[in-house]
Amino acid sequence: MSVNITTSESNQVNVPEQGTNIINVGWSERVTSAAVGGYLLGAGLKNLGRKPIRGLIQTLLGGYFLYRGSSGNCMLYTAVGKEGTEARHADSVNIRTSMVVNQPKAEVYQIWRRLENLPKFMKHLLTVAEIDSKRSHWEAVLPGSIATLKWEAEIVKEIPDELIGWQSVANSTIENAGKVEFKDAPNGGTELDIIISYRPPAGDIGAGIAKLMNPVFRKVITDDVMNFKKYMESLQLGNTATANTFVGQSAMG
Secondary structure (H helix, E strand, O other): OOOOOOOOOOOOOOOOOOOOOOOOOOHHHHHHHHHHHHHHHHHHHHHOOOOHHHHHHHHHHHHHHHHHHHHOOOHHHHHOOOOOOOOOOOOOEEEEEEEEEOOOHHHHHHHHHOHHHHHHOOOOEEEEEEOOOOEEEEEEEOHHHOOEEEEEEEEEEEEOOOEEEEEEOOOOOOEEEEEEEEEEOOOOOEEEEEEEEEEOOOHHHHHHHHHHHHHHHHHHHHHHHHHHHHHHHHHOOOOHHHHHHHHHHHHHO
16 A cells, blocks of 8 residues: 655757857746745845844845746756756655554554654644644644645545544645554554655756755654654643643754
8 A cells, every 4th residue: 555646747848049148948847946946045135134044044045936936947957968858857855754652542543643743753744724524734844944835635544443544736846655554563552654755846946955955854853753652641641731741842853
């Protein structure tokens, strides 16, 4: 049983123009670059006064992505002699782990099934807001707080107290999918098998960024998943204040 990530990317190849302004970025990739650039530029200008180093990095990256989107020219592609674009999947960040939580299976499932609980123990998630019984709106922060990603996801597989699977909807800014299986542990409690995947759909630039961030992002998500065990076992004490204290410490950590 698996959660599939699907994507649809344009096969359009632009014919290079003569001169220095070669068009070597596909249309869908230009749109994504422009959107990312606008966001980073706005965030960078706001941060220049409060966090000058972060603001400067965001501003420079924003300017580059805006240029890339508006001109259709990627200087990196030009440097390596690439004159056209080909559909290419960016590398995924894939996490798979298992754990045993000292709580009854039904209670563990209910905490995870209420997706709005996820940011309580996952620091890379800012918010998860449930839209209806299947769809939800997600916001996540990239390592170093360089940018915030937003997307919508839907539950694609659900067996009460046993399994929940979700994936981002079509045309999301990032492809996210996950599956959690819940089983009775032999010695009591609940055994969880967790799979989480992220993939940026921004062509070759997205693939390059993903390669740079994979080790950091993978560790962040793995730590976040392991925080679930701590969170659930703090709830087992029957002390709401203890759980709230854990959430506050997790958010600060």
